[in-house]
Structure formats: C-alpha cells, structure tokens
Amino acid sequence: MADASALKLRIEGMDCGSCAAKIETAMRRLPGVADVEVSVAGESLSLTLDEDRTSRATIKAKIAALGFHALDPAPGPGLQAHDHAPTHGHWAASAKGRLVIASGALLAAAWVVSLAGPQWAEWPYVAAAVVGLAPILRRAFAGAMNGTPFSIETLMSVAAVGAIAIGEAPEAAVVVFLFAVGELLEGVAANRARAGVKALVDLIPRTARRVRDGVVEAVPAEALEVGDLVLVRPGDRIPSDGAVQAGTSEVNEAPITGESAPVLKEIGSTVYAGSVNANGELHVAITKAAADNTIARIVHMVEEAQGSKAPTARFIERFSRWYTPGAMALALAVVVAPPLLLDGDWRTWIYRGLAVLLIACPCALVISTPAAVASGLAAGARRGLLIKGGAALEALGRVTTVAFDKTGTLTVGHPGVTDVVAIEGSMESMLGKAAAVERNSSHPLGAAIVEEAVARGVEIPQAFGGGIATPGKAVTGRLKSGFVSVGSPRHAVEGGLMTAAVSDRVAALESEGKTVVVVSEGKRLLGLVALRDRPREDAVAGLARLRALGLRTVMLTGDNARAAAAIAVELGLEHRAELLPEAKLAAIAGYRAEGPVAMVGDGVNDAPALAAASVGIAMGGGTDVALETADAALLKDRVGGVAELVVLSRATLSNIWVNVAIALGLKGAFLVATLTGAAPLWMAILADTGATVLVTANALRLLRFDPARSSAVKAARPTARRDGG
Known part of the structure; x- marks a missing residue:
C-alpha cells in the first residue's frame, strides 16, 4: 500500500455503536483498505485507501448498501467542514421518519379494515408488515454479505417473517412499527449528543473586523491570517486566538475555559477564539489561524476522543459478537426443545422463540458505554475539562x-514577596529603593520586588543610569541618596554588613523555603526581602x-x-x-x-x-x-x-453500569415473561427498543452534569492537613 492515501467521509444515518460496527466490518473486508476508524459522535469514517485496489466509489456504494449515506467532507480547514455540514432537519423529513409515518399509517389502515371486515383483516396487516420490513430486510442482507450476519436487522427480519408465517401478521406489523419508532428515537438522541460539539463550533463568529491601514473591513473569520489586526467591540466574540495590542476590557472566557468570572485583558494579554468581549474595545493581533485556534483544537480533540473506544466498550463489543449468535441458538432451543422433549405446542413455542429473538437484540447493551462516554466527554469540554478518549x-x-x-x-510558577524586614529606616523606604534598583531588571526576583512595591503603593525613587550587576551576588544602582545594592546574604557577609541577629533572621526565613535578598546602601544594611514561589x-x-x-x-x-x-x-x-x-x-x-x-x-x-x-x-x-x-x-x-x-x-462510570443494568434487566424481565407466556410478541421489541431509548436518555443526562457543583466535590471543605502527609 505504498500509494495509499487518507480518506475521510461524513456518514449520515449512523446513530449507534452497532451501526458503526457494521460499517467498520464491511470496510475491513475490502482490499487495499486499512486503519479504519468510525465515529458515531462525529458521524465520520476515516481510513487509508489504495485506490488501485478499491475505488472511492466502491467505498460509498458499500456504505449505501448498508443503509447509510456517505458524503465527502466540505472543503476548507478545520472547523469549516462543520460549518458547511448538512444540518439535521425535522425528524419527519428523514428516511427513518418517513418509514415511521408510512408503517404507522398502514398499521392504522389495517386496523380500520379489520374492524370493517374481519375476514379481510390478515392481508392488510401482512402488507403493513412487509412494507415496513422491506428496508430492514435489505439492510440485513447487505450486513450478512459484508461480514455482519448477526445484526439486529437479521433478528428483526427472522422474527417478523416467522410471525407472518405462523399467522401472527398483526403482531408482525406492530413489531416492525415499534422497531422503526425505536430507530427514529435513536437518531434523535444521537443528534442531541452531537449537539455538544456543534455548540463549541457555533462559538466561532462567522465574520471578523480586520484593520488594515486604519480601515476596518468585515471579512470571513476563516480568512484571518497570523499577524492580522482585528477590532473586537463590546459584545463581540473574539474571532481567533490572539494578543491584545490596544485597549482594556473584561472578557468572558466561560465558553472556553469554564471560568465563570470575566477576566481582565490588557495590552499583551492572550485572548481565545469564541470568548466574548464585555465592556471595552480591543485591538487584537491574531496569533492562530482558524484551523489552529483553541476552539478548533478542542473540537478536534473531543471528536477524536469520542471516536476512541473505552475499555468497557471494547469488552462489550467482544461480548456482543458471541452474545448474538448465542441468543439465536437459545431462541432455536426455545422453539424445538419443549415440543420435542415435553410434547409442547409447536405454534406456541415458535411464537415464544421469535419473541426471544427480539429480546436478544444487543443494541441497548452495545450503546450503553459509548453513549455515556460521549456525553461525559462533551460535558467536560463545556467546562474546560478536556479528556482524550474513553480510556482516560x-x-x-x-x-x-x-x-x-x-x-x-x-x-503559580514565579516568586512573590512574602516578607519585608526593615533593619534601618522604614519598610516602605527600603522596599522603594530596592525596586528602584531592580526596575529594569529581567530577573524574576527583581521583577517580584518591583511588583510588590507597586502593589503596596510605595514611592519608587529615580535611579540614575542602569544598574550594575555582579552575577550571582548583587545588582547596584545609583539613587539620589547614594548607591544601593540588592544582593545575596553571602555578598552581604563578604561586605561585612551582617550581624549575628540578622544572620539568624536570614537563616529562619531560609528554613521556610524562602529566598532572601539583602538591601544595603553604602555600608549600611537597610533590610531584607524574602521571596518564594506561592501556592x-x-x-x-x-x-x-x-x-x-x-x-x-x-x-x-x-x-x-x-x-x-x-x-x-x-x-x-x-x-x-x-x-x-x-x-x-x-x-x-x-x-x-x-x-x-x-x-x-x-x-x-x-x-x-x-x-x-x-x-x-x-x-x-x-x-x-x-x-x-x-x-x-x-x-x-x-x-x-x-x-x-x-x-x-x-x-x-456509574452511568455506564446503570445503562448495562437497564439493558440486561429489561431483557431478563421480558425473557421470563415471554417464556411463561405473559408477554406478547409486540412487547418483546420493548426489551430492545425501549432499553435503547432508556439507555440513551440516561446517558444524555451527563450533558447537564456539572462536576464543580456535584455533592461529591462540594462535600470537601477547603481545609488542609498540617502534618505534611
């Protein structure tokens, strides 16, 4: 595959893990195809393709045969593929919606006919079942031909055809209709789950106000280049990552970082794409193109994470490969064992065996983990918690x-002043003189001293000329009052400035993990400044x-x-x-x-x-x-x-296990009810369709989950142990 190239397609109609598994299995069977990755959350298929062995047209045809629609991604970098992607319209306009309406209408018509002429009741129900079953049969056949013989469509087809064969056409029609409704609900739920990533994409404004030669012009945000200057007015969203060149304002970064309080932005401050300018006008120099800004990287990472499989999901997928054939074997045993061994009624046990087939559909079980993981990842991303996949x-x-x-x-990563100790004169005078010497210093200790003096409102005298640095020892500057040095205790000892009492004070401060500098003027020791990196x-x-x-x-x-x-x-x-x-x-x-x-x-x-x-x-x-x-x-x-x-x-994790319990619990309850004759065939579909809807709805609850407000976090009080361990 030396000439292989990457291919990415957008897949419409893919709503659950079993859909993705069918596509993945079919792609892996094609010659010249490798590195297949299917993402339900991202509605995407990525693979490596040798077009000398398999063409793109063949790929799309295989996907269409499985009942999905393959589209080329929209041109443009990064987020633009999302911007031009087809939007999901009203459910009634979709293929699944039309199938629900058609099968529902036929079922209602068959019921009316059964009331008007009972002798003709069977055939309208057969027609309703066949019309609704036709697309399911096509997908079952395509799945079987492409490596997925034990799909939910296969189980549905066998159950519905079997029901018609034993004279239970009304039950078959109801089962087909409920299955169509369940698939429609799966699609609606999947679109809601995808809305989390779409909401991130929607944070980026479509246009920006670029400033060139003093003229402001509106341009598409994706057209911005690194180095461009843009005007961001109060209320505007920042179009891409950048640095403030002029202006002061508060910026709401909650959509990006989850920080609830507005953040003050001044000249030199970094701003992120999608954040909202609150109250001042800013001129921002663009530092990242649209495809590489913070929002673009977050969206890309979340989509990749949602496409990756968590360990639990991989286990359940492996389990389901054996589970479905085993369930079919159980259904066959239910059909033949009682009549052969216990002289049971063949029709009764065929009916119950068909119900077992419907109950055995693994959709709810397969989707239990990826639905929860996708929701958890999206919920985290909304709150500034980025997680790279289900495994993490x-x-x-x-x-x-x-x-x-x-x-x-x-x-915080840089030192701050913790103690200011005056030995001679006032603390303010000593700190001001130290800041005057360090004002133009790039050393982090010097910058911290200047910052502390400014924060305290201390008057900083003027220094004449630049400071003279003695590396590792001191910096000396000339002030109006004389030459002032800010240096290490060792330098002060060498100059004969340290007394025993001052040395003890220095040792005490250093024992607390602080760095101490000595401030002196001529041969007089003015005081000490202690600094430490602060928590x-x-x-x-x-x-x-x-x-x-x-x-x-x-x-x-x-x-x-x-x-x-x-x-x-x-x-x-x-x-x-x-x-x-x-x-x-x-x-x-x-x-x-x-x-x-x-x-x-x-x-x-x-x-x-x-x-x-x-x-x-x-x-x-x-x-x-x-x-x-x-x-x-x-x-x-x-x-x-x-x-x-x-x-x-x-x-x-809790959501996943609740989902698994729902899926297996409903199946177990309906299995017992079916084997004892308490549940009719049409109710058996609820063991899968109902469980799938419940599992998806439970997973979607995570989209509203706020870990910062969870009782598990709020229960912790901001108190620290003082025992060091």
Missing part, C-alpha cells in the same frame, strides 16, 4: 493516588477535595528539600524532593504498583512522568503542549479541576 475517562475514576509537580502546578489560590481547597474523594495526594519535585517541605506543609500533602527525571519516573512506577495513579504537571518538563502515569493531566490554560501532551488538560488552570475530572469520571 474511565481511568480517572479508578485512580487511587494523584501526584503533582510543584512549580507551575501547585504553585495557587485554590491549591489548598483543590487538594482537600481530592482527599475528601478518598485519594492520596503527593508532590514530586526536583526542587530542593527545604523549599519542597515548606510548600508541602502549607498545602498538607506528602512530598518527595530533589528528584531527577528518572527518579520521578521511578516514583510514579512505585505508586502505580499500588494502584492507578494520575500525574498532574505543566505539560512541558513533566512529559515523561505524564506518560508513565495511568493518566497524565496537564495544567496549561489552552497551550499547545497542554492539549497535546497528556491524557487530559485543565483549561481553567486550577488545582480544583483535578477533583472535577475524577468526579466526572466516576459519574460516567
């Missing part, structure tokens, strides 16, 4: 340990929520033991410090031996640990690395999002 979604609910990187994950605002509450869920929390960091211990005590979790990358991997392996483990990191330097964990979770605020490195990403960039992921996963 299931694994999150089973983790027993959550390991965190420190810098940038549990902490995120929600770190204490987020970790408490995880512990309330019964999970062990641990911090793995390459930072020094003193700094790590200080953060660990403040946050109340176990810690292991001074870990080289290979030591981190060994630690993850050790925790994994005790049970599934999740690793939470920033998605850059933690990539090996993220990959080694059962589930890797990146905190990245929508960056490329965050979306591509790990199994899940937190767009809210909050520690509390980890607990929300776990709660969402557990809710999805």
